[in-house]
Amino acid sequence: MKRLALILLILSLPISVYSGGFSKVGTAAAQFLKISAGARPMAMGETFVAVANDVSTLYWNPAGITNINMMSVSVSHTQWFAEIFHNYAGMVIPLSDNEGFGISVLSLTTNEQEVTTVDQPEGAGVYYSVNNVAIGLSYARRLTDWFSVGVSAKYIQEDLFNESANTFALDIGTYLKTGFHNLVIAMCVSNFGGNMQLEGRDLIQLADINKNVSGEYNPDARLKTEPYSLPLNFRVGVSMDILGGKDPFFKSDYHRWTLAIDGNHPNDNVERVNFGTEYSWNETVFARAGYKLNYDVENWTFGAGVKLNLGGQNISFDYALVDYADLGKVSRISVELGF
Numbered sequence: 001m002k003r004l005a006l007i008l009l010i011l012s013l014p015i016s017v018y019s020g021g022f023s024k025v026g027t028a029a030a031q032f033l034k035i036s037a038g039a040r041p042m043a044m045g046e047t048f049v050a051v052a053n054d055v056s057t058l059y060w061n062p063a064g065i066t067n068i069n070m071m072s073v074s075v076s077h078t079q080w081f082a083e084i085f086h087n088y089a090g091m092v093i094p095l096s097d098n099e100g101f102g103i104s105v106l107s108l109t110t111n112e113q114e115v116t117t118v119d120q121p122e123g124a125g126v127y128y129s130v131n132n133v134a135i136g137l138s139y140a141r142r143l144t145d146w147f148s149v150g151v152s153a154k155y156i157q158e159d160l161f162n163e164s165a166n167t168f169a170l171d172i173g174t175y176l177k178t179g180f181h182n183l184v185i186a187m188c189v190s191n192f193g194g195n196m197q198l199e200g201r202d203l204i205q206l207a208d209i210n211k212n213v214s215g216e217y218n219p220d221a222r223l224k225t226e227p228y229s230l231p232l233n234f235r236v237g238v239s240m241d242i243l244g245g246k247d248p249f250f251k252s253d254y255h256r257w258t259l260a261i262d263g264n265h266p267n268d269n270v271e272r273v274n275f276g277t278e279y280s281w282n283e284t285v286f287a288r289a290g291y292k293l294n295y296d297v298e299n300w301t302f303g304a305g306v307k308l309n310l311g312g313q314n315i316s317f318d319y320a321l322v323d324y325a326d327l328g329k330v331s332r333i334s335v336e337l338g339f
Contacts, residue, residue: 028268029165029196029228030156032108032132036060037088038076039334043303043320044276045290047260050186050239051278052175054316055090055336058104058138060235061173061188062150065100065140068092068338070314076334081327084130085109102138102152107131115161128161136171146177156196156230163200169193169230182247187236195227229267237262244280256280270294276301283307288320297325314338 038056041048048056052064055074071093078086090104110130114123133156140150152171158164173188203223237260241248244256262274276290286305292298303320316336323329 025269027228028231028266030132030134030158030191030230032086032158033106033134033156033191034231034233034266035078035080035086035108037090037104037106038074039303039318039320039332040278040286040288040305041276042322042332043288043290043301043305043318044260044278045262045274045292045301047237047239047262047274047276047290049173049188049235049262050175050184050237051258051260052173052186055092055102056088056334058090058092058102058136058152059088059106061175061186062102062138062152062171063140063148063173063175063186063188065092065102065138065150066098066142066148066175068100069094069097070338072336072338074334074336076332078330078332080108080330081324083111083113086332098142100140102136102140104134104136104138104152106134106136108133129159130161131159133157138171140173146179148175149173150175154191154193156193158196158198160198161200162202163198165196165198167194167196167230181240181249182245183238183240185236185238187234190233190235191230192232193230195229197227198225232267234265235262254282256283286318297327298322312339 036042036046037059040054041056041060048060052061053067055072057064073091076088080086086108088106090102092100092102094100112127112129115126115128117124134154136152136154138150138152140148142148150173154169154171156169157166170192171188171190172192173186175184175186177184203225204220205223239258239260242257242259243250244252245258258278260276264272272295273293274290277288279287284307288303290301292301301320301322303318305316305318307314307316318334320332321329
């Protein structure tokens with residue numbers, strides 16, 4: 001009964017924090033923060049808050065750091081749309097059996113593109129680029145043998161041509177082993193922080209303070225942009241090994257089948273539900289699939305992976321594919337090394 005009461009309390013805390021106010025659809029800044037990290041979670045339909053057992057957990061749920069028992073490093077690369085590149089790198093360092101530390105970098109960048117105008121549609125001879133980055137430091141601790149908490153502190157910056165904006169944010173996550181077979185309930189509040197407001201030299205304009213007086217001095221005026229909130233999201237999920245794994249419904253020495261479900265409540269869009277699954281043979285070869293409900297263009301996700309043990313060191317190669325309808329297909333590759 002005490003454990004059930006604690007579960008209900010944990011579930012209610014993020015909801016009470018999150019329900020203070022909601023922005024309209026599509027009005028949050030730093031949209032690149034919503035592009036997920038890791039090929040494995042992407043292939044599982046982005047159902048990872050309650051799986052949370054590789055380095056990409058730094059993005060999904062910092063409490064999952066306590067599931068990683070060796071120093072691990074991961075990198076992933078995604079060729080996004082229209083010559084846009086999404087990259088992620090993370091490292092987890094266990095500090096003891098019950099706590100760990102992590103660092104991560106997520107970026108969304110473009111190559112230089114030539115500026116075009118109405119008068120110069122073929123190019124103005126000036127080039128711009130977009131460089132967005134989020135750098136995070138994470139810490140997690142296992143408070144009991146069945147409950148962990150974690151937090152990430154992030155610095156976020158967006159650069160567009162000559163303008164930029166920056167702020168700080170927190171991710172706060174929990175990871176709960178229910179004791180019913182290996183059922184896990186987990187949740188994470190992501191991007192809880194300050195607003196972002198663009199500033200830069202292109203916002204300095206010549207001001208005519210009195211158009212009725214000729215020859216009057218016109219000082220520079222700074223145009224003020226509106227601040228926008230971060231894409232705050234409350235994610236809750238469950239996962240369970242149906243076949244194989246630890247304390248499953250059906251035991252197997254070589255096969256594991258995991259099911260996961262995530263629910264998302266963002267401040268700038270509608271609620272969404274994600275379904276994911278992973279099959280493993282001998283924890284060496286993996287097949288994954290997922291379905292994303294109530295999204296605009298993407299739904300089915302697929303992927304595969306291989307994990308090798310090389311003299312006590314683990315190395316994983318993962319691949320994911322998502323079809324974004326008219327926007328085209330997006331592939332992601334990830335490599336993780338544990339040592």
